Amino acid sequence: MPPVYRLALPALCLSLILPCAFSVEAADPAPAAAEKPADEKPVERQPLLERSQEEAAALERKIPVQEQQQLQAGSDTFLALWKPANTADPKGAVIIIPGAGETVDWPQAIGPLRRQLPDAEWSSLSITLPDVQSDVIAPRIVEVTPPPKAPDAASKDSTTAAPIEQAAGGEAEVADKAIAETSDEQVKADAERIFARIDAAVAYAEQQSARSIVVLGHGTGAYWAARYLSERQPSQVEKFAMVAAQTPVAAKPGLAELTPTLKLPTADIFYKDKPLDRNAALERLQASKRLKGSAFSQVSLKALPGDSKAEQEQLVRRVRGWLNPQAAAN
Template sequence: MLPVYRLALPALCLSLILPCAFSVEAADPAPAATEKTTEEKPLERQPLPERSQEEATALERKIPAQEQQRLQAGADTFLALWKPANAAEPKGAVIIIPGAGETVDWPQAIGPLRRKLPDAEWSSLSITLPDLQSDAIAPRIVEAAPAPRPPEAGSKDSTTAAPIEQVAGGEADVADKVIAETTEEQSKADAERIFARIDAAIAFAEQQSARNIVVLGHGTGAYWAARYLSEKQPSQVEKLVMVAARTPVAAEPELAELTPTLKLPTADIFYKDKALDRNAALERLQASKRLKSSTFNQVALKALPDTKAEQEQLFRRVRGWLNPQNPAD
């Protein structure tokens, strides 16, 4: 007969091995759970900066630091360029609003005016506008398609063609409605951001003891300037200058509807070489004539082949309207 301890040895080994196996199996799910948690929570990407922010950052490296101002408008911090008037007693400050795709130092109108106005005894403050999100929502464009051939009588298509076309048309109408509602909401949000920046610019001009404040808009910037003054009617602003005014694609109301509501002297400077600009200017002029008392004035300019001469022509017109007593104009 074998000794008792030799019979008990296999049982003892099993009792030691089995708990270790169970503990390994119990520990295996933990790494899987960790991997699953990692997969469920992907890394959040930071939103890309707006194009206007990137362009402003590039300009900061080129423009003298003493001209740069960082203004606050709600949650936005934006670049503005300030040049004080070259006079012991400045006449006031001109807030310059660029159009879509333009910067605070755009070579057409914005840059030349902001640099030359101080010599006309006016301080200049050009501001950066945010990117318009409403412009990114493009409406559906329906192209003309050839008329479908009618299905032959008795064919299977004759019973299914009409319902399919109705469904497709209904989905397109719903999509158009959603786009229109989204565009309207985004346009309101764009207006709020732009208005906040103009508010900040006016506050800065007041801090610089500007006696008179004039708002000048170029391109779509003229539209936002007119809309701001029409809706908010700030008492600090005395005049409006619109240069080559244009209504943004998704914006409402149209500029011709806004100009008659303005209650301050307005100069509408446009270039008569382009038929579309000329017709739009005529529409604004006719709308202003329907009012009994209108302070709306139009100035027609001709595009010049020499860029410098064209910008000088624009500056002289703006200066002449701001300083009507100047005999040189």
């Protein structure tokens, strides 16, 4: 064999052996992958907390532990703050229901009332409401006026413009109807969750041997409380107070329809300086006058935007006077 071929032969053999070695090494991890348990599942993400749950968790680090109560409503566990009355003979318990975006210790109405009512011989129990989903899918309430057409375009496209506009209008109506139906269903779902929490609060107040139970709602919390009392009519609740009441965007019926149906003494506390609140309060008052034997009363307050402390003290005094009319008279 010539010398040239004798030198080239080892290089040729090496070039054939190396790719085979690499292919074997690459194939080695396969058996390890095959040994992975077949029943192993991918790690599931924990569901995100609701905004109300996150805020409650933050409050748990600030509020004294002895005031905190974890109440159960169906599958929901929620934070409530309990302060017993500062007397050996309490008059009862006030269940305080915050409005949308408010916590169990909100600086307007909720916190001042829950902390100071015990000095008026009433225990207080403020509760956390779940996030209301119905407001997110509320139907449209504002219609946008379409821009005017150019004269020449109107003359050229007059035969096709009307059918297109009618079709677009029909699609919008169908979409709005679907949104409204979905919103109604979500309002019912929201109501059931909220009612379950108020039920749990009433049960807790009973466990504390409350002689009388009063429900007080602030903002949209007043609406949900009124709806709860109208639909459930719990015999344990003897009085109801609304403070700066508001009806959620997607909720029906409104407060003016709900309040006359309540079969217990009801106080409607509103701020007369705010035109919208004043007009809504007047509507509720007129609706109550149409019924005989109505136990509906109103208390007007003056807003003090420059002095929040004085404004909250004014509210606490009015609520205490309504709860303890004899003491207020003296």
